[in-house]
Each structure stands twice: as structure tokens, then as C-alpha cells.
Amino acid sequence: MNWKIYLSGEIHTDWRDQIKKGCEMRDLPVSFCSAVTDHEASDAAGDGLGAESNSFWRDHKSAKVNSIRTKHLVHSCDIAVVRFGDKYKQWNAAFDAGMCAALGKPYITLHDESIIHPLKEVDGAAMAWAQSVDQVIEILAYVTSAD
Template sequence: MQINVYLAGQIHDDWRDTFRAHAVEIGLAVNFLAPMEVHERSDNVGEDILGVQPNPVMKDEVASMMNNLRTRVLVEKADVVIAYFDTSQYRQWNTAMDAGIAIGMGKPLILVRDATKHHALKEISNRAQVTVETPEQALQALQYIFE
């Protein structure tokens, strides 16, 4: 059996690469899906497809349309969604949005957040199937599916 796992979270560092590498190390039969991980491409995709926009707001709007399409299609294909709220300085609105999409679609959700984010994420945590504090624990939860 192989499952599809969507990795929701910020795109400012290589956490997904580390997560994928650990999954390979422990032999998980997992196909990973993710948002666009090249920040510049994510920001510019709307103009790349629809042409130059008249102002920054419209540039953001058309990029959002394309990124939301991608997210919707890939979350739909996912068997499990992992929403990782790391401890970086970045606001993680996209992670919350992706978690909400997964919940709305009835997709199983593993929420990864440390104790400092408990209060801010309590509603998402309440709707997740599993809440863990580290990516390693999320991998162990995935591994349990295969036992």
C-alpha cells in the first residue's frame, strides 16, 4: 500500500526536504504532495499565466487563484494532510488555510505544532485526527498506519 500525503506549511525553508528524507530512511511507502515550494514562482504564477496585472493587489489576487487551484487539486488527491506550524517568524496563514481545506474535505489531518502554539491552534487541533509537537512524531503516526 502507498498513500498520498500533502505537506502543508510555510515555504521559506527546507523542512519538507528533511521530512521526505526521514520518510525514506524509515521506509514509508508515501507519495508526497505539496504547495509550490519555489516562493518566486508561487508569487508570480498569476502573471505568468494571465499577464502583467495593473497593481500589486491584482498580482496577488491572480497568484492566489492559481495557488488555490493547485492546493485544492492536490489536497483532493491526498489520503492524509500534515499541517506543520513551525516556530519560525513567518505568519502561517497558508498552513491554516490548507488545514481548513483538508478539514472541509473530510481529509485526515495530522497537526504539527509545539506547545507554544497550543492556544492559537486549539480549534484546528480539535478537528485534527492527531496533534503532535514534532515532524518526527508525525512520521511515526504515518508509520503506524502501515503496521
């Protein structure tokens, strides 16, 4: 079986690439998908529907267009990894985790100790809380093993 892993959350570091490389080095039976990680492209996703003078409506349109991809990927994944960085608030990542919880999709949160308290409900529904990419890779190696 090939496991489909949805990588959600923080877009300002290379954590996704690290997970992909680590899984490839271990020859894990996984493939990866993600929301759009280009911030400007994501913000402009709804611009093709017409210009807006009010930023709320621009964001609203783009969020809806982005959600077409996100909903499909969350529904079709086997496991999600939801990364929360310390630099920005990732409301979209929390929303993805909530969708996973509502759909019964297993997910792993990835963040450091400094944001345990604000993520207590998100972590409470997660199957695991990892503090490093290596821990995520270990979990993926274990759950995808054929033995």
C-alpha cells in the first residue's frame, strides 16, 4: 500500500522537504501532497473572479478557491502532518487539523513546546505530537511498515 500524506501548515521553512527526503532515504511507501505553499499565489487564488476594492472579499474569494484543493486533499489523504511554526499564527493549519478530526483522519502535529497551550485542543485530537521532523519520519516508518 502507498500511503498518501497531506502536509499542512507553516510555509516559511523547509520542513516539508526534510520529511520527503527522510522518507525517501528510508524507502517508505508514501506520497505527499500539500496546499499551495506560495503565499502570494494563495492570496491571489480568487483574483480571476474579479477585482475587489475590499480586502475581505478578495480574501474570501481566494479562501474558497483554495478550499477546493484543500478539501479534496484532506478527504483523500491517509495521514496528515500539521506543522505549526513559532513565527506566524497558522489558522489554516488549525482548520485543516479540525477537518481531519471531524473526518476521522489521523493526523500528527509538529511544533515545539512553546505553543503547547494554544494548541491543546488541536493536539488533543491528534494521534501524535512530534517536536522534530525526525520524529515524524519515525512515526511514518512505523505506521507504514508491512510487518
